[in-house]
């Protein structure tokens with residue numbers, strides 16, 4: 001029997017990078033995937049890829065910063081499949097500026113908090129409500145290395161990701177006796193569209209790319225599949241005594 005046979009797993013940010021890799025990895029282990037993303041075409045593509053490989057998946061467009069949309073997303077999972085076993089809150093943005101706190105545009109600062117932190121809070125809130133009815137479940141929030149140490153010139157990102165760790169640790173304690181485990185992963189540089197084409201545009205900047213690789217003791221970036229493996233482990237029975245962790249996935253950077 002596969003590790004997640006017929007488990008209902010909701011993944012936000014499923015259209016790209018770590019969320020897409022996590023969706024595919026869960027499906028290979030027998031899970032039913034609800035692939036959620038603000039980019040509907042991308043979510044559809046991930047669900048299509050899973051179905052092509054004989055897996056089970058549906059997709060939904062959601063903006064996690066809108067509480068009503070998050071409620072609909074969880075309701076869809078329950079309506080279609082009767083329960084929610086695992087949730088991975090991966091949707092997020094990295095921002096477009098490299099600026100000190102006093103220079104960072106206020107609207108963009110607040111927007112990042114609204115998506116990365118408040119959006120993740122809406123997700124956890126609605127997922128926990130359902131898991132309490134199920135009798136348990138597993139949640140993994142995707143924070144960042146920037147949720148554990150400073151990331152100069154990207155203050156709203158660091159603040160949002162530190163917030164996700166605080167939410168994770170606190171909620172983990174609140175529901176620990178109710179069979180709901182809540183953990184976070186904190187990756188360093190992972191080769192996804194966010195890092196290659198986003199704020200630092202590493203795909204077009206060989207020097208910055210080299211620096212990003214050298215940050216890890218392994219002198220390379222991680223692959224989204226390597227983060228997915230950790231997320232699956234945290235959602236599996238193999239980690240049954242672990243909750244409230246904020247686990248670096250860092251190629252030895254923090255060693």
Ligand SMILES: NC(=O)c1ccc[n+]([C@@H]2O[C@H](COP(=O)([O-])OP(=O)(O)OC[C@H]3O[C@@H](n4cnc5c(N)ncnc54)[C@H](O)[C@@H]3O)[C@@H](O)[C@H]2O)c1
Pocket residue numbers: 012013014015016017018019036037038039042062063064065090091092093094115119142143144145186187188189190191192193194195
């Ligand atoms: N790539 C890295 O190096 C790295 C490192 C640490 C943490 N992270 C975190 O991992 C997560 C995934 O990042 P990635 O690198 O795979 O990025 P990505 O850009 O490849 O994927 C992010 C996905 O989230 C979706 N999304 C963005 N805003 C959304 C919203 N409001 N509602 C719903 N979906 C939304 C995007 O459409 C996209 O499909 C993010 O939370 C990111 O902060 C990434």
